[in-house]
Amino acid sequence: MQIKKPYDYKIYVAGYFQAGKTTLIHSLDKKAFSIDKPLKGLYRGEESSTTVGFDLGTILWCRPNMGSSGVITNLEDYNENPEDYKDMIINRIELKGGPGQLHFKPVREHVIKDSQGILFVIDSSDINVIGNAITLLAESRVLLGFDIPIIIIANKQDLADANPPDMVSNILGETTYGASAKENFGVKEALISLLNKIVREPVQKEPIPEIQEA
Numbered sequence: 001m002q003i004k005k006p007y008d009y010k011i012y013v014a015g016y017f018q019a020g021k022t023t024l025i026h027s028l029d030k031k032a033f034s035i036d037k038p039l040k041g042l043y044r045g046e047e048s049s050t051t052v053g054f055d056l057g058t059i060l061w062c063r064p065n066m067g068s069s070g071v072i073t074n075l076e077d078y079n080e081n082p083e084d085y086k087d088m089i090i091n092r093i094e095l096k097g098g099p100g101q102l103h104f105k106p107v108r109e110h111v112i113k114d115s116q117g118i119l120f121v122i123d124s125s126d127i128n129v130i131g132n133a134i135t136l137l138a139e140s141r142v143l144l145g146f147d148i149p150i151i152i153i154a155n156k157q158d159l160a161d162a163n164p165p166d167m168v169s170n171i172l173g174e175t176t177y178g179a180s181a182k183e184n185f186g187v188k189e190a191l192i193s194l195l196n197k198i199v200r201e202p203v204q205k206e207p208i209p210e211i212q213e214a
């Protein structure tokens, strides 16, 4: 008997405090669920909240064939026009976001488990905290292994004071994708690149060594 899995791929959305992880997940799945807490005081002049648990969303990756990039949609949009996706290969993707505050590492250690790829979100408009973002990028790689597929997003490109993706790439020494989770651009393209990486370079899990009793 074949067991049907609820998800085909699991992606962990990582990044430092207020980078835009929760916004990104909710922009893709309107029914996403988050365990957040209102921030005390204003964040850059506005009310905001911070994740103290996790974000959980579901999206669909629909491709006409295995080799194509395809499109990202969600269950609601799919159910409205299922005929648009007729004969496509449809994969269900779980998006899990972690808390970005550094002291929530024990929570991240749980949320990150079993992820097959990382979407890493950077706030391009707050380069002062890039050191903390680099710390969390390294933490994610330590927790999931250095061969884990990663795509980095230089988020908040809609803001006038955002640094361009090239600048963020130079600081990190890694390629970044310009995007805005709030204004809905660049995110789906980055996700499709990540999914293609996951499909092409799946992480090989080491077998767990047998424990010999003394």
Ligand SMILES: Nc1nc2c(ncn2[C@@H]2O[C@H](COP(=O)(O)OP(=O)(O)OP(=O)(O)O)[C@@H](O)[C@H]2O)c(=O)[nH]1
Binding pocket: 015, 016, 017, 018, 019, 020, 021, 022, 023, 024, 043, 046, 047, 048, 049, 050, 051, 052, 098, 099, 100, 101, 155, 156, 157, 158, 159, 179, 180, 181, 182, 183
């Ligand atoms: N202008 C702009 N603001 C954004 C964007 N993405 C997120 N924000 C804002 O940035 C703030 C933080 O967004 P969140 O999505 O809560 O950030 P987070 O990474 O989940 O933060 P933590 O849960 O605290 O780690 C909110 O005020 C969002 O509205 C973006 O692309 N552009």
Ligand SMILES: [Mg+2]
Binding pocket: 021, 022, 023, 050, 051, 097, 098, 099, 100
């Ligand atoms: Mg959050």
